[in-house]
Amino acid sequence: MRVLGLDTGSTHVDAVVLEDGEVEDRVKVPRDGKLLEPTRRALRALDADERRVSTTLPINALTRGRTDPVHLVLIPGPGLDPEPLLDLADRADVLPGYVDHRGDIVEEPDPDAVEPSGEDHALAVVAKHSHRNADPERKIIEAHRETYVEAVPGYHLPYGNFPRRVATAVLGARVKRVTRRFLEALGRVDGVLRGDGGLQTPEEALRVPVNVLHSGPAAGVLGAAYLTGRDDFLLADVGGATIDLTEARGGRPVTEEGAELFGYPTAVRAAIVRSLPYGGNAVLTGEGITNDTATPACYGGSEPTLTDALVVAGYHDPEPDGDPSKSRRVLRELGDPHEVAEETLETIRRELLRRFETHDSVLWAGALAPALRELTGVGEVVPHHDVCNAVGCAVARHAREAVVYVHTERGYGHVAPAGERFEVDRGRVYSREELVELAIEAAGFEPDEVRVRAFEIVRGGVRVGQWAEVYLYRTPGVEPPS
DSSP, rough: OOEEEEOOOSSEEEEEEEEEEEEEEEEEEEEESHHHHHHHHHHHHOOOOEEEEOOOOHHHHHHHSSSOOOEEEEEEOOOOOGGGGGSSSSSEEEEEEOOOTTTEEOOOGGGGGGGOOTTEEEEEEETTTTOOOOOOHHHHHHHHHTTTSOOOSSSSOOOHHHHHHHHHHHHHHHHHHHHHHHHHHSSSSOEOTTSSSSEOOOHHHHHHGGGTTTHHHHHHHHHHHHHHHSEEEEEEEEOOOEEEEEEEEETEOOOTOOOETTTEOOOOOOEEEEEOOOOOTTEEEEEEEEEEOOGGGGGSSOOOOOHHHHHHSSSSOTTSSSSSHHHHHHGGGGGOOOHHHHHHHHHHHHHHHHTTTSSSSSEETTTTTTHHHHHEEEEEEEGGGHHHHHHHHHHOOOOEEEEEETTTTTEEHHHHHTEEEEEEOOTTOOHHHHHHHHHHHHTOOSSEEEEEEEEEEEEETTEEEEEEEEEEEEOBBBOOOO
16 A cells, blocks of 8 residues: 655655555655645645645644634633633633533533624633533534634543643634645545644544644654664754754654643643754844744845855755855855854754753754754764655554543443543443443544543442543554555
8 A cells, every 4th residue: 555644844845655664755845935735736746545644734823823813612610710711712701501520511501692703713612521521512613603714612622621621722723724724625635643643534633623733743753763663762853944852752752641832731642842943944143043934045045044054064065956155145144154154053063962962862854954963963864854754644553542431320421532422321330441441432442541530429328320531542653554
C-alpha cells in the first residue's frame, strides 16, 4: 500500500509516499504566502492509496488573529464563579441550569435564553459535568445550529476541570472553521495527525479541533524515530519561523496531559514543544534577531534573515536556486557581512548548546538541519531531513483516548468524547476487571493505558450502586504502513 504523508510548514508543503516501508516519492512545494493551492499541488503530484496530513494552518490563524470570534455559553451550576472565564471569549452568557457530578440533570437549561450573536461567530457551549451527560449542551447547539458558523461543545473533552474544558472549547471554536475548510479543500483525507503524535480521522479532528495543534512537531518526532531507529532523543526541527525542540521517549513525543496551548490551559494531550525564534526566515536588524519572518535575500527576498547569515558564514549553500551574493549584499546594510553573520550565529549556537546540555542524543530535521548541525557540532542529521515531518505523518499509529463513566444506580454509562450513552446493570457493583472490559467495549478500542476510579453509592446505609470512571488511552507511535 502506498501511503502519503503531508506536512504544511511555514515555507513549504512537504509530501512523501511510503511503500513497503521506504520513501518512494517526495515533493516540496513553496508556499509563497499561500497554503491551499500549494497543498493541492503537492497532492496532485503524488499518487497514493491513503492520505495523511498535519497542518500549521490553525496555529498560523491563531498567531495572526484570523480566527472566528466566539460566543461562549456557560452552564456552571452552583459552587462555581464563571466570572474569570468570561474574558476567554468575545461574548459570553451564563445560563441557569445544573448537571450534577453523577451526570443527572437537576435543572434543565433553557436554549431560548441564548440570544444569538452575529453570523460570523462560532459557538462554544460548556456545562459543568457535561462529559457525564451531554444532553444540555446538545440541546442548546441544536437549537442554534443554523445561526453560528461552527459549534463546539464541552462534552467531547474526556477529562479536565471546568475552567480547562471551557478554555479548550473556546480555543477549538476559534479554529474549527479554518480546520474544516482546509480538510474539505483537500478532498479525500484519511488521517489527521494529533498534537500527541497519534493519527485520528478527519471527523475526530473536527470533534476536538484543539487536537490538531502541535501536530507538526509531533510528526517530526515520529519521522525521526522511524528514519533513524532511535527511541530516545531530542529533535531540533528547523523551520522557517522557529527551531522547535521536542523530546522523544520510546519512539514518540513526550506529551503533557492538560497542555497549555497559546495561553489556554487545555484539557487535551499534546507534545511538549519549546520553540526558539531562530527559524531560517527570522529577520535580522541592527538590534539582533527578531520575531518577524521574510523570504531570505538569497532566494529573492529583500530583508536579511538567518538563512542569509548561514550563507555568508559558509554553513549553507543556496545554489542552484539561490544567489549567495545577495546574502552578502543585504547583510552589508547591517555592517560587515561576515561580522554580522558570526555575531548572529554565535548567539544561536550558545542558546542551542545550553538547551542540549542535558540530552545524550540530538537529532536534526528541517531543510537547514545540516547547517545548524555544523554550527553547533552536536548531534546528527536525520535521513530525508527536509521531509521528516511528512514521513512522520505517513508512519503514525492511530491513537485513541476516552473516559467511560458508569453510574449503576441509574443504570447507564456514558462515553466521552463520543457523548454516547449505554445501559449497564442497575444497582450492580462491578469489579475493576469488569469495569475495564465494559469500558473497552463501550469506547470501541483496545487501550495501552488504563486508569480506574470507582466508588460505591450508599443511601440510608444501603448500597444502591456504583459510580466509576475508566480512562483509556491508545498511545501514539510509529506503525509503518503494510
